[in-house]
Amino acid sequence: MTGPSRLRRPIDAGWAFREAHSEQPFRPVAQFPTVNHLDLMHHGLIPDPTKDTNSRKVQWVGEREWIYKTTFDFAARNSSSRSGSNSSEHARNVRHVLVFEGLDTHCQIRLNGHLLLRTDNMFLEWRIDVTDKIYDGPNELELHFESTFLVGKKLEKEQGFKNLYWNGDSSRMNTRKVPCHYGWDWGPTLLTAGPWRPIYLESFVTRISDLGIDVEVADTLDRAVVTATVEVEGEGGRDADRRSILLELFDPAGDKIAEGKAEDAKAYRFTVHKPSLWYPLGYGKQPLYTLKATVEGGVDAMSKRFGLRLTELVQRPMPGQKGLTFFFRVNNIPIYSQGTDWIPPDVFLPRMTPARYREWLTWAAEGNQNMIRVWGGGIYEDEVFYQTCDELGILIWQDFMLGCGAYPFHEYLERSIRAEAEYNVRRLRHHPCIVLWCGNNEDYMFAEIHKLQYDRHNHNPEDWLKTNFPGRYYYEVTLKEVAETLAPRVPYHLSSPYGGAYSNDPTVGDVHSWRVWMADQPRYPYQDYEKLTGRFVSEFGMKSFPCARTINALISDPRERHPQSDTMDTWHMAPEDQRTIAMYLVDNLRHGDDIESYGWATQINQAESTDYSTRAFRRLWRGPGREECAGCLIWQLNDCFPAVSWSLLDSMLRPKLAYFVSKRTYAPLLVGATRRVTETKRNEFTHVDIERRTHAEIWASNLTLSPVEADLEVTFVGLTDGAQVQRSVNPVTLEPNRSTELGNVSFPASHQDRPTALVVHVRLLERGGQQGVLARYTEFPQPLRHHDFSHAKVSLKPRGDLSWVVSVSGGVAKAVELIVDTEDDDVADACVFSDNYLDLVPGDEQIITIDVKDKAKAARDSLVLKERHYGQQT
Template sequence: MSVFTSTNLCSKWELKQVDAVGVSTPNDEFLPVSQFPTNIHLDLLAHNLIPDPFIGLNEYKVQWVGEQKWLYRTTFATASALAGEKTVLQFDGLDTFALVSLNGIQILEAENMHRTFRVDISDKVKEGENVLEILFDSAIIRGKKLMQERDFKPAGFTSSTDKSRLLVRKAQYHYAWNWGPELTTCGPWRPVHLERYSTRISDLWTQVDVSIATRSADVSVFAEIDGERDDCSIIFTILGPEQNTLVTKSLELSGKGPFSAQFKIDDASFWWPVGLGKQPLYTVRAELIHKNITLHEKLRKIGLRSATIIQRPLKDAPGTSFFVEVNGIPIFSSGSNWCPADHFVPRISDARYRKLLKMFVMANQNMIRVWGGGVYEEDIFYDICDELGILVWNDFMFACGTYPADVPFQNTIAAEVEDNLRRLRHHPSIVAWCGNNEDYLFATLFKTEYDINDPNPESWLKSNFPGRYIYEKLLPDLCDTFVPNTSYHPGSPWGGKSFNDPTVGDTHMWEVWHHISRPWQEYPKLGSRFVSEFGISSLPHIKTIESYLVDSPPTERHPHSRTVDHHNKEMQHERKMATYLIENFKYGFGLEEYIYVSQLNQAEAMTCALRAWRREWKGEGREYCGGSLIWQFNPTWQVTSKALVDYFNRPKMAYFTVKRDIAPLSLGIERKEIKTSRFEFTRAFIDTETRFLGWATNVTLEPMLCSLVIKVFELSTGSEVFSQVETREIAANVSTELFDLELPQSQSSDEQPLIISTCLRTLTVDNTEGPMLARCTNWPQPYRYLNMPKPTLDMRIHGDRITVKSDVPVKGLAFYVEDVDAVEFEDNLLDLVPGDEQVVVANGLGGRPVTWRYYGME
């Protein structure tokens, strides 16, 4: 028997255009690829055959690319095969309609970007040189033909420019989205491998049961074998986090398998979400042995943990909870939604994944939702989430539409899901799989034949919402088979009497910005058991905007220019942005100021929502809100969007306020007016009492004894009109109400705006105040009514530290540096009050000049 070998076919690739349509000068000569894996836009861009579609209005100029056929070709050499030896080609990802030929013989027809394809070429491969060709057809043209052939008429519209995407198993965002371009890609977007073996381990997986009480874990290890098994054995080994061998077992192979062994691990090191513990990873190794020779070895990294979505009745509230429990501990999920980090996925480097996910964790986020309009992410993405303790909610790849569910479509979905569940099921970071993104919303919005009370799957298939069969029958059955210990949720949003029931399941909170564009100040009363999408748009960093204005005339450097508008894909974004900015702020129309005020608006809106919804995490039986996930963490190109981080990994100002608002310990303040009529029917004689209520949210597992400081200041003078200091214990893993006080009167004027400030400091055993743990300010709304005073800022820069204080309250002090990518701010967009000196660490600053802007600055 031969030893398993795998060769990555990553060299000698070339491409050319085939059967050009509507192009006067087709690219019909082979050209070398720019990289591998790759896609057509990257290769054409590398050969200067198209302009950069991310710059200016070039997106319009390259639409022809997605309507052509493209041929990729390479050669590889093989030696003669041994007796009984297989030769297999594995294609990790082909985008999307692909005919694969070897030495002129067709070996594969692929129609699903999300699948892995394996082809046995033992009887077709030649000794010596072989020619491998992949012909990619236009996904947009093929999709339109399928619509015509099948007379496919989905209910309603979709969130992109073309309904045909619903028939095509391709990343849905490639068809354009409200934050991304329309660039229909094709190509070998993931690696291609040439394998030779007599026998191999085709799959290796585990099932883990932990006992927190006894610090132990039962691990069942399973393996499937492909090929000959005579005189073969398999050795299972579990290595500890330090790569020390813990347990091992050997099995003789007989029968078909799968082959399994059970292990008990004592003194187990459990895997925890970030902030609650460490993330030790054990290694499971399987070795396929024949006559003392290792023919094949496969490894899997696993974490010892339990995880499930908890939905149970609540005390004093309707509906049920919705939160993730890990190792028996309830977790409040704070995080964001993830879209591919680039429209062209093959150029996302491992370093870029690591940079973004480290930024995610540095912002105190613990859950990331892989959105259903993108891709099942790269292995490295989940590896890093495992290492960093990020909880992953992973959608299956359906988004915003009414998909078909005929038998051929079901078959391709079943194969796609099996491929990806087998590939990803060992990752401890993945705690939930979800059937789709917003398909139930679309089914309801467009009044399909969706009867939530109909339990018959066969009748679903006969309705004009047949996709329900996929989400409530096909996918849960596959999850029961391949990931039985991982929670499955049919859709997002989904649950209760409607798709967006605030008392059951999760919701997408789009009454702010989308729908009727309610003021973001209403976020506190728009919460739910779990808010899995919400957000407010803002412009990215000025240098990010300049990167796409590079070839534009100076007149385009304006917030409302055609080019800047083109890099904002939101429907009616002009009206929406203008509404939210003019409702809240005074501002001018210079580009830099417009960027600042849009980012300030986004930051204030996120603060309003996050503080209020975390307040509803009140303990066992009172988990009235179990999580909030911002739409979105990152975009796919340079765009005005709801992302916290822009295309070049530059954080917007909301990144920093979110970091503070979802810190392990955070504070919130509500300003509440109580109006009382002096007698019946009066409109003139109304007494108004203004109270301010404060709370703290502690999501650590330890209570904290703190010094609570409450102060109230006049805005215009900075005079302190109220001060209170007391010692408070902040309970563990809940929100704690701290105070309910009447707002004092101003000393100078009844019309004087008052700014409320609270902070928490640590206390030592001798009641000495220690470092600052959390800050919070509350300002009268809307900001446009406030006449902001001109502060005297005392600012000092020492190396990588900026120290600042002010004589009057300051809203939204933002720091900037010229070399934006050389400096990483740990905090930004500060609110200042008199007497509170703040320190910002800016790694890489090294004393270089800093500029700043605050709200109301002339």
């Protein structure tokens, strides 16, 4: 007999809110899902926190309680059967479940005045059976949100000690809320509350509660075994009344290639011969299969898209090197991982849409990023984030949401963290993009720096709980068990960073390379990044101002648009930011003091730092047995709020100059030059009788899977006059998937006594006289502030089809930024440059194109470009 299908009714209409314990009337919400700040802004009760100094004015919101309520109609007769089915005998077995995909965070749920549940974890889905509590007719649903900040403070007081932490507030360590909502060194303190993900009522007799998909690809890559496990809830899930489940497997074209039947919780295996394998961006295509499970009688169905791929984390000794490798291998291909770290993309999470997620991730993919690390102080992202990464081929390093502190251990907290991990691993484990689960962000590093009671050689969990670093239990027991049980083919990493004799050991595991920017004085110059590497560099970066248009849009008072204004202070989220940026600027660049000049200089500084780091790290990917550095992830891709931050794109999705540098250094082919000086002393004591000889080390990197035959051109060019002093061209072969050292080239004898007058311009050219440029790089004498760039004259010549020829005469041009000459921000934002932030030498023209998005279509035929470059005369 056919039973009733599962019916899902969204509860997304009629919502109203108000501050609890107040005389304020209930007001309609701005959208749904929602959080309190969005609704308060909508009604003009608070100003927009992103503008001016408004974030200071709204801090009271996080210490209040908030009520959300709505009324929804329910008719039992319409939920017990579907049209045309005879299911009266099943009506008594129909269950009605309220589903809350996300509540932020401590919430009392009431239905028709009855308390159903108190929630305490923002990262969990909550399901409440209301079959015996729901009325036939109108029902009132009320959500009473407590102040998570005050809840955390009370819990901290009860435990009798203050939690140790970096960033935010100590109370965050007792709550399962987005850690960065408490404030971070790139984001504000804005403690939201509300129903931040969808709510609906499910009615069913039987439903599929989980569809597990395990993929085992043979080492030979010619066969894959897909194991499906279906868990059923309700009538069909009873041992005495099991239902069979039809499983159907569809290939990437949508054609059914196999089917079979299984029982609830029983595994069923499909064998796929000659599978279409899923590859990371740059290594192949991203075909996705579909598995559909249907309960007997069609009462419920679930389908998931997934990829077939073999993934490994390779940690093995290297000949002649200390420690172990740390690289990912996908379908037997060693992958050089290059990308960024990801924070929550909006401080008010319900504002995120599938279109905004795709826009962020498209910037990453078009910037040649093949990996993103979802950082452990944010959220387990929305399903659409991972779906988009599956489609784009972006690998995901997924942290669990703990970070930057010594978490207390309580049984209730352990239960909550375990439930959170189980829910999110089950939810996300089918995505081929996820290649690593990681226990936390920087907690072992925190324990070492603050000299907590942490003995890495003590493997007794009961002992850990007696120390002031009991959170170790979560990483080495709770999360490890969940990850290895529910997603056994994806490796689990205890922390980031973690490995070796200490957490940030450069010879084992991954490192966070913060001796540039973050370390205590004296900080390293960014030119020293080649000394600050590791087997996998999962965090590093340099802060900069947002784009000038973003600053002008969000600071309304022109008098506050200067670098040291009170308003700009609110955009510096860490107390040392102003001084640190100023130090790096004074060390490297001449710059103006108005906000546009100063902000632009910070972006140049970030761009140069990005070049020195990513180029040096990639050089160390030297091939099999020499994987000295296997990846670099720039901190960070995105912003959640206007800030002076490490992001490559600011909060309005406007690319900073460093974005274009990373796009080039992440390209499949890369060429580099490093200036070296050797000294010969006449005697061991002298400070003056020293002979100095300068040469350039030349190297290239080929991340493709085939050898590249090219001509290597090395030219020494006068920095101030652009004259060609010396040029050589030699054939070279770049072996696949590695860097190749191409030898040393001495500076011309005429300039050995003044090498800083020259730049080294290196190009990889197509072999055979075609002379197409495969890669280029210009190496400058450092620091830039010592040199005169005012003689360069940049020319922009349109050549049709929205492309321009960019060239220079009179000298070498540094940091050429191309700008659409318009006052219309929508037009400017809709014009995406193929490249930008160019270094130019005479005789090497570059062609730049613009991709015009919809908002600028009307202006495409009249676009005019202008440029600015470092050191130009005004």
